[in-house]
Amino acid sequence: MRIIRIFDTTLRDGEQSPGASMNVQEKLTLAKQLAKLGVDIIEAGFAFSSPGDFEAIKIIGSEVEGPIICSLARAKEEDIQRAWEALKDAPKRRIHTFHSTSDIHLKYQFRVSREDALKRSVEMVKLARSLVEDVEFSPMDATRTDINYLCEVVEAVIEAGASTVNIPDTVGYSIPVEFGAMIKAIHDRVKNINEAVISVHCHNDLGLAVANSLSAVLNGAGQIECTINGIGERAGNCSMEEVVMALRTRRDLFHADTRINTEEIIRGSRLVTKITGISVQPNKAIVGANAFAHESGIHQDGLLKEKSTYEIIRPESIGLYSTKLVLGKHSGRHAFKTRLKELGYVLTDEELNKTFERFKRLADQKKDIFDEDIEALISEDVTKVPEVYSLVDLYIVSGLNQKPTAAVKLKVGENIIDRLEHGDGPVDATYKAIASITNTKSRLLKFEVKGITGGTDALGEVIVSLEEEGRTVRGHGADTDIIVASAKAYINALNKLEARRR
Ligand code: KIV
Numbered sequence: 001m002r003i004i005r006i007f008d009t010t011l012r013d014g015e016q017s018p019g020a021s022m023n024v025q026e027k028l029t030l031a032k033q034l035a036k037l038g039v040d041i042i043e044a045g046f047a048f049s050s051p052g053d054f055e056a057i058k059i060i061g062s063e064v065e066g067p068i069i070c071s072l073a074r075a076k077e078e079d080i081q082r083a084w085e086a087l088k089d090a091p092k093r094r095i096h097t098f099h100s101t102s103d104i105h106l107k108y109q110f111r112v113s114r115e116d117a118l119k120r121s122v123e124m125v126k127l128a129r130s131l132v133e134d135v136e137f138s139p140m141d142a143t144r145t146d147i148n149y150l151c152e153v154v155e156a157v158i159e160a161g162a163s164t165v166n167i168p169d170t171v172g173y174s175i176p177v178e179f180g181a182m183i184k185a186i187h188d189r190v191k192n193i194n195e196a197v198i199s200v201h202c203h204n205d206l207g208l209a210v211a212n213s214l215s216a217v218l219n220g221a222g223q224i225e226c227t228i229n230g231i232g233e234r235a236g237n238c239s240m241e242e243v244v245m246a247l248r249t250r251r252d253l254f255h256a257d258t259r260i261n262t263e264e265i266i267r268g269s270r271l272v273t274k275i276t277g278i279s280v281q282p283n284k285a286i287v288g289a290n291a292f293a294h295e296s297g298i299h300q301d302g303l304l305k306e307k308s309t310y311e312i313i314r315p316e317s318i319g320l321y322s323t324k325l326v327l328g329k330h331s332g333r334h335a336f337k338t339r340l341k342e343l344g345y346v347l348t349d350e351e352l353n354k355t356f357e358r359f360k361r362l363a364d365q366k367k368d369i370f371d372e373d374i375e376a377l378i379s380e381d382v383t384k385v386p387e388v389y390s391l392v393d394l395y396i397v398s399g400l401n402q403k404p405t406a407a408v409k410l411k412v413g414e415n416i417i418d419r420l421e422h423g424d425g426p427v428d429a430t431y432k433a434i435a436s437i438t439n440t441k442s443r444l445l446k447f448e449v450k451g452i453t454g455g456t457d458a459l460g461e462v463i464v465s466l467e468e469e470g471r472t473v474r475g476h477g478a479d480t481d482i483i484v485a486s487a488k489a490y491i492n493a494l495n496k497l498e499a500r501r502r
């Protein structure tokens with residue numbers, strides 16, 4: 001069985017999804033989850049592009065054990081030096097450098113000849129190799145590059161020391177037969193190809209990123225670049241969960257597998273949604289809410305008789321266990337701790353005390369506590385920032401023929417401030433009161449409410465995005481009362497803006 005390497009670029013290309021920017025802490029949290037998933041390489045960012053990316057790569061390199069940590073770098077000296085500075089404390093490190101090779105890019109964007117592009121690529125691979133052992137090179141826009149020239153570039157960069165050559169379908173233009181044939185041509189025609197791993201990096205503009213990556217595997221690719229939930233530039237990248245589960249489910253056909261611990265998939269997917277605020281569509285393969293929901297009576301009948309009649313993947317294999325009623329108001333600290341452990345969370349005593357307190361408060365409001373409720377409690381910690389503002393009290397008047405009114409009391413530093421406002425609805429009134437207390441000039445870009453579990457007593461989760469002076473932040477809030485959850489989400493985002501300002 002061939003092992004296909006998984007190169008995760010959620011923190012780099014994934015972050016290029018509109019509105020998906022992550023702060024250093026969020027990137028570190030996600031990188032730890034990627035390590036639990038067992039990815040082979042984490043592309044932690046593009047060191048030269050911003051101080052935030054530089055810092056994230058540095059911290060991930062020194063704190064996350066297991067995967068190789070990688071920084072992207074254009075084929076420029078200053079980029080490669082910066083990547084090296086960010087990576088030097090990482091025990092396992094890689095520099096990924098790239099240069100366009102298609103005539104369209106060379107002529108219109110970079111205004112350089114094919115010869116100059118080749119020469120620069122070789123020089124920069126050599127420079128990267130003088131700093132690190134492990135160098136990857138990408139001929140950008142490979143799928144629109146003349147195949148003879150592409151093979152020439154690939155051979156030259158391997159000769160210069162690249163141990164991985166990545167073939168990007170940068171604009172998501174290729175289709176599976178054609179992309180597979182391109183990988184085969186590289187495999188057959190490049191003399192020194194056995195000295196490097198062929199990687200693929202497919203974008204999803206035609207909805208074919210996963211299919212193209214799988215076709216590449218059938219034709220000799222040994223590494224797939226992908227992102228959790230398929231997030232990424234424009235229509236996104238190859239989705240990790242889909243490509244990994246396709247290989248696992250059809251090992252018989254691919255004779256290949258990955259090292260991914262698939263039971264961590266659903267947790268990884270939810271974490272990405274939580275951090276980026278980008279939800280997956282319900283019918284998304286593997287991680288969508290309906291991916292394992294069988295509606296048809298005929299299917300349900302078959303499933304009851306024998307699961308394999310209509311189920312090709314066991315939900316448990318991606319970490320999805322049927323919602324269990326776990327705890328309630330009378331559950332003790334020990335039962336809570338045990339359940340957390342079963343769900344994969346190991347907390348320090350102090351963290352456990354705090355979470356248990358919140359659990360007890362929730363159990364007072366909600367009779368049955370499900371696994372998803374516990375995960376929501378835990379994930380509040382992921383999005384926590386120092387609190388300049390905190391909610392002390394909220395009183396709402398709303399209903400048919402009522403003027404929606406909110407009385408909000410916030411703790412601002414050491415002071416308690418309250419305001420009463422009217423609005424188009426209770427959330428609008430609440431947000432007006434909070435905006436008036438905090439004097440925020442931010443703009444609300446997104447407001448999303450969803451129920452975490454079923455039932456009218458379900459926890460409601462609210463995600464908001466705020467923009468202020470070009471900075472965008474996301475806030476989360478969860479509560480059995482969706483107006484309180486909305487207030488918490490807004491306050492969480494305002495605290496993030498404060499933290500960034502400071
Ligand atoms: O899509 C692309 O071509 C890229 C490269 C930097 C590999 O993201």
Ligand code: ZN
Pocket residue numbers: 013168170201203233
């Ligand atoms: Zn890309």
